[in-house]
Amino acid sequence: MHSPDRLKYINFSQLRSFYAVGRVQSFTKAAVWLNIGQPTVTTQVKALEERFNVQLFDRSPNGLHLTDTGVALMKLARQIFALEEHAHSLLDSTGNSYGGKLHIGTVGSYFVMDFLVDYSEKFPLVQVSVVSGNSGVLYERLLNYELDVAILGRKYDDHKLEQLRLGAHEVAIIVDESHDWAAKSTISLEELDGQRMIFREEGSMTRRALEEKLEEQSVKPNVIMELSRDSVVEAVAAGLGAGIISMEEFSPDERLTLIRIRSQPPMTNSYAACLRERRNIPAIDVFMRLVEKRLLLDSSTNPVD
Template sequence: MEDFRLRVFYSVARHHSFTKASAELFITQPAVTKHVKALEDMLGLRLFDRKGNTIVLTPPGEVLFRYAGQIFDLYQEALFELNSFKEDLKGSLRLGASTTIAQYLISPLLASYYERYPTIQLSLQTGNTEMIEHAVSAKEIDLGIVEGKKHHAGLKYHDFMEDELVAVVHTNSRYSRLKEITLAELSTIPMVLRERGSGTLEVLETALQERGIRPSSLTVVMHLGSSESIKSFLEHANCLSILSSRAIEKEVRSGQLKIVSIKDFRLPRTFSFVHLQGLPEGLAAGFMTFARRYYNP
């Protein structure tokens, strides 16, 4: 169903190397060159340039590379959808989810997936974003869902769903009278934040640095390893935290926690699927499709 020439081009573009593409695709290097030239002849465009010993994409090559990734994603999703008509759809899928996603999003999704595909064996590893990315790189899991910035060259990221971090205090805290604060005032309030390596902390620190504010200027009294432990800490301390809006929905509705607006400062972020560079396996691609449709019907 797919054009092998496009797959060869995509492999060369990812690796910036005809030799590495040859090894990945189990074909000879002359065959790689032949397929790329055939694609260039068909399109009437040059897709690669050589700069010394480096292979670089031309502007048309960059456009094709972007669309090729989307084409292969859709192809894998289509195969999974078609395979779902078979009664014997089986296999195992090793998933990983960073802490916030594991605590507040993944369970109902996994339950729904199990009901639809009971013969697929699922496993879930949890940890902060850095841990999940490491597990993907080490091939300990097939697919991760993380909440931090996209920064590992050896991994491929796909947007999953939007989230936002907010400033929050317990309603018993002396800071619960606050409705809005400035960034300057934020630095003066005792804070309890997520641990180093978490996507939540990374997003916050990056946003502060973009505004010319050193994260070390915050009055951080403690770092904790989960949103649940932070919420418990806030119940007994006059502190403020930065947490996912999804993590505090129940407590805000019940009146236990209160969101404090920070003037002219928002912290949107995107939850992302992450896997090794290249195309995800069929079950991983299918799970991505299922998850997107579950949360965005």
Template sequence: MNLSQLRAFHAVASHRTFSAAAQALGVSQPAITQHVKSLEDAVGTRLFQRTAGGVELTLDALDLLPKVRQAILMLDDISARMSDGRSLATGHLAIGLCAPYVAMPILERFTTDHPGVQLDVRLENSSRLLDLVAQHRVDIAIATLREPHPDFACDFLLDQRVEILVHAGHSWWERGEIEAGELRGQRLVTREAGSMTRHLFEAALAERGIELAPHLVLGSREAVKEAVAAGIGIGIVLDRERGFDPRLRALAVCDFNVLAGEYLVTRRETRSLGSVGAFVAIALAAFKEGAADRRQSVLNSLGNTGSSRG
């Protein structure tokens, strides 16, 4: 058993296909296949079952996966410490995002400080991201949460405010804000049920007895923006994700404020190890001052209006 075999196993377990694992590690698919076979011979059991869409982990593989990931991170951590902590020479870090605008400053700094670490970044809604962290398929997630999740290490980064998105020509286009009651009768374009932004918005409406069933459900914020721009309905968006599309305008809801917290989510046992620990340190340094100032500003702006906390 060697590190190459462990990395190959982890890559296949994360990507669920041998071809994607080979691409992620920058090696040939036959090399991945051989490493996995050698590891299976060493542990004396099958680790993957082939399916039409890729592979599924056996029960033994599911038991082995968290131990392998922790071992890889520990070896990366030892390597960095032996080089005086200057940089992680190599490594692989799987990251899940629901808010890419929040993550990009962290990714820029991390890739500058640790160019040898290969990043595998995927976009999912917050509910799906928590599942991926629990399944050891991503090492770190930046997710929108109502509050810290008890099963993970959750570090607060910043708050975002949920706003209403309208298209040019909408009767609200010239306004800067609306009242919650005006939402009745509007056609709502929104994300899927796993979206925390949608969940927080609907919860705030329910608290005020406002029913607003989705008119159209789409799988990404970009699709929601395009649907709103086309005049299909109004949308909801986080203030840092509204962008600069001249076809769209974001409005505040003056009589309630829905705040969505962005958190860095990791497994507790790997939070301080290797590339995960390096990413956490960079993220917290990047957002420490800005998050504190922004949160205080947002809370001060609420005044005596009602608020829903994310």
């Protein structure tokens, strides 16, 4: 009788120590994170390297860095421990009382807070964490299993994702109270030509939407800085130049004036996204179903002609 091949396995404790060190780039911090002694972490990583005769980290006076093999293993480890976390969530769930964690990334807090109110009321046992970033960064983190759900500023041509369109959002200009435009409520796109401006960083869909309109009209502003959303607001308030922002993300600020762009202003779209293969994980499925319910309600309240 043919006997099956022996089951191949990796010591899970060793892999967990490797994953922790790779995440925080430090044996000391990894030990704190895992709540075990540093010698134990060091021993487990060393044992993993010796077991497979590989080097997973480059250790130098400049710090700790993953080798090429380490980078490849880290990608798999992220998937493994993301699944472990959600296996825990599944087993911790009873009926409609879900437990566990949900990691959300969003291009702006505005797009997610209403959903979180409903989510927290219905499923108070789920621990939710929210991080902000541009669409490019959040997309990569979603693919790397670092996020469960992401609110993105564009739709990606990626069959691995399930994406639900939340809506369209107008891009506007902000200036400080001493700016020549401070008394204006609207401007033309052409007025941005040569204007000192503070743009969002690469990967921002707000930036991309404006750049596409500028290119269409051959308008070339004088871009003096590229900053994150919050930094754009503060730089504008300091009088460094005009900035760009999605109108939904703008909070009234006595230091600033919001100015709309006349005649076909730049627009962005927002999408709720998750990996298709993980949609059936309770904490993720609940959030996406809330989005679907909201979209269904909006479409019945405001039907398309």
